[in-house]
Structure formats: C-alpha cells, structure tokens
Amino acid sequence: MAISEDVGSVVALWRFPVKSMAGEQLHSVEVTERGVLGDRAYALIDKDTGKVVSAKSVRLFPNLLGCKAVFVEQPRRGGDLPPVQILLPDGTTARSDSGEVDRVLSTYFKRNVTLGRAAPDDFTIDQYHPDIEGADPGGNRDMVVAAKLGAALFAELGMDSPVPVGSFFDVFPLSVLTTSTLAHLEGIRPQSRFDQRRFRMNVIVKTEQPGLVENGWIGHKLALGDETRINVALLDPRCVMTTLAQDGLAQDTDVLRTLVRHNREQVGDLGRFPCAGVYAVVAAPGTVRIDDRVLLN
Numbered sequence: 001m002a003i004s005e006d007v008g009s010v011v012a013l014w015r016f017p018v019k020s021m022a023g024e025q026l027h028s029v030e031v032t033e034r035g036v037l038g039d040r041a042y043a044l045i046d047k048d049t050g051k052v053v054s055a056k057s058v059r060l061f062p063n064l065l066g067c068k069a070v071f072v073e074q075p076r077r078g079g080d081l082p083p084v085q086i087l088l089p090d091g092t093t094a095r096s097d098s099g100e101v102d103r104v105l106s107t108y109f110k111r112n113v114t115l116g117r118a119a120p121d122d123f124t125i126d127q128y129h130p131d132i133e134g135a136d137p138g139g140n141r142d143m144v145v146a147a148k149l150g151a152a153l154f155a156e157l158g159m160d161s162p163v164p165v166g167s168f169f170d171v172f173p174l175s176v177l178t179t180s181t182l183a184h185l186e187g188i189r190p191q192s193r194f195d196q197r198r199f200r201m202n203v204i205v206k207t208e209q210p211g212l213v214e215n216g217w218i219g220h221k222l223a224l225g226d227e228t229r230i231n232v233a234l235l236d237p238r239c240v241m242t243t244l245a246q247d248g249l250a251q252d253t254d255v256l257r258t259l260v261r262h263n264r265e266q267v268g269d270l271g272r273f274p275c276a277g278v279y280a281v282v283a284a285p286g287t288v289r290i291d292d293r294v295l296l297n
Contacts, residue, residue: 004295007213010224010288011179012196012204017084018069018115019043019168020055022246023200028289030077031228033282034164035173036202038075042084042096043168044105045116052149052168053113054125055241059144061109063089065246118166123152130240130253134260137271162233162281172279174230176222177201180213181276189258195249198242201277205294212263214278223295227286235265237273 016023019040030037044053044061051057055064066089073082083097086105094104102114124146129135131142138145147153149170154161163169177199185194196204203224207213217232224230238259245251259274267273 004223004297006293007209007222007296008178008205008207008294010203010290010292010294011206013288013290014200014202014204015039016069016200017041017071018067018086020053020061020064020241021086022065022068022197024070028287029202030075030285031174031224031230031282031288032077032285033173034167035169035282037077038071038081039173039202040168041081042069042115042117043119044109044113045120047112047114049126050120050122051124051126051146052116052119053111054127055244056125056127056147056239057144058128058240058244060111060126063109065241065244119150119152119168121152121165122148123150123168124148128240130243130256132253132257132260134264134272135239135256135274137273172233172281174203174280174282175201175236175277176203176205176214176230176232176280177236177277178205178207178214180207180209180211184211185255185258185262185276188262189254192252192254192258193249194255197246198244198249198255199236199238199276200241201236203288212276215263215265215275217278217296221283221297222280223293223297224288225286225292227284228282228288229284229286230280231283232278232280234279235267235273235275236277236279237267237270238276242276 013026013029068087086094094101127147129140151161151165182194222230242255243253265275
C-alpha cells in the first residue's frame, strides 16, 4: 500500500475567467476533469490575425494584466457558465453577454478583438522573449515569436493533448505552486517580489519543507482535500509573464533571471526552461477549499 505524505495545506485558490487578465481569489473551487470550473473560459482573439491574445504579447497588449475579470455569479457544475464582467484600467466595464463587449475591448486596446469562448484549432499567440540569456531554450532574445499552445501545441509535437481542442489553457488544465518555492526565491533575491500573482497558479500549497519542493512531485499524485485527486505531470516553464507589472507589482525582469540561474530544468524533450511550480491533470474531480490538507502519494 502506498504511503501518503502530508505535505501541507491549501492556502490560496485562483480562477482566471479571461486568459491573461487578473483573476479571482476564492475560498473554494470546483475542480472538473478540465481543471478549475470557469478557469480560462474566455480569451480575446485578434480578429485581424486570428491569434489568441496573451499578456505574453507585451508590445501589442501591454495593459492586459491590468484588466480584471470576474464571474457575475459562481459557476455551477453541469450548468452553463454565467457571464463575466471585465473592469478595464481606465474604469470602463463590459460584460461578456453585452452586444457592446467587443467594441469596448477593441476601443480600449486599439486592436480589432473579440471575446472568444473557444480557441481556434490552430491556437497560436505572439510571444515576446525578453533579452535574458537562458530564458528560452530556442535562444530567442528580445524577439516576438509565433507560438502554438494548447491542443495545437501537442498536435505539432505529435503527442496526445491533456487539454481539449478549443481550450485556452497553455499546456495543462491545472497548476500548483508552493509557498516554499516562493520563500526560497525571495531568499535568493530579496530585492524582487516573488508574489504568487506573478505566477498565475490555480492552487497555492502552504508547505514547511524548505526549497523547491514541488520539483520532486513529478510523476506523483496529490490529494487535495477529501475528493480531488491530481496527477503531477510536468514542471511549469516560466516566461515574460512573471516579469510584468500588475496591480501593486512593478515590472521586474530579475524575477525571470533568478529562475534561469537557480531553477533551469529539463522539461520533457523540449529543452531546459526556467521553472516554478508544476502542471497537473485531474484524476478525480471534486471541491477544493482553503485549509484542505494536501497529501502526496
């Protein structure tokens, strides 16, 4: 019989209704086979290019992380998702069920965008790679590169996708980060703020063991509370997103430089990436709550 190790407790839960916008910090979440219910349910799509809009496209959409998206009521398993209300940095609001939402968003971003509910089959973004040596195994620096994500990425790699076609997830449906990793990084570089919001994870686990503890979770199972079970699949490669300014956080490229220097790891067959946190797939759905115990198998 496998022995379970109590590794900590759930200290924060996040859902991001619109991809690359600020999200909702919650007391409990419904986790389905497709991840946190309502997570990355929407995204902007650039109608002129057909590409999905991401905060990684820092030159075209520099204020995307400054937008906040919340569901007008809690999503319920088995029902239609409720509308999302978006608050823009200039104080303008728009609801996803309004006939004016695309006009409002296009006016603000000065781009021809639409609020989409499904990613194109050829899910592609424009990703900016900052001028940081070692941040991209492809060697791209201070350069924008068209990158496939989600099911399109796995199709390109000739691999089965852990996310369905139409999903706006980058790679996997669920992400987990520990407080030990955040504390470890802050200890290395106290001048930078390794705030959990920089990493846009679904589940933050409060852990007491020092160091980058979730690096050792790959290939293991996690029990989140009484119901939810997840399989930890892969280290989470980090990018320019971790460096960007958002509410109360200054732009800081040293966040990514620190990961390059201290947690640059091999990710599958794709090369060595700066990493923080882990990706997972859902083995058993359920409700996850703050203070739920987290067990490692």
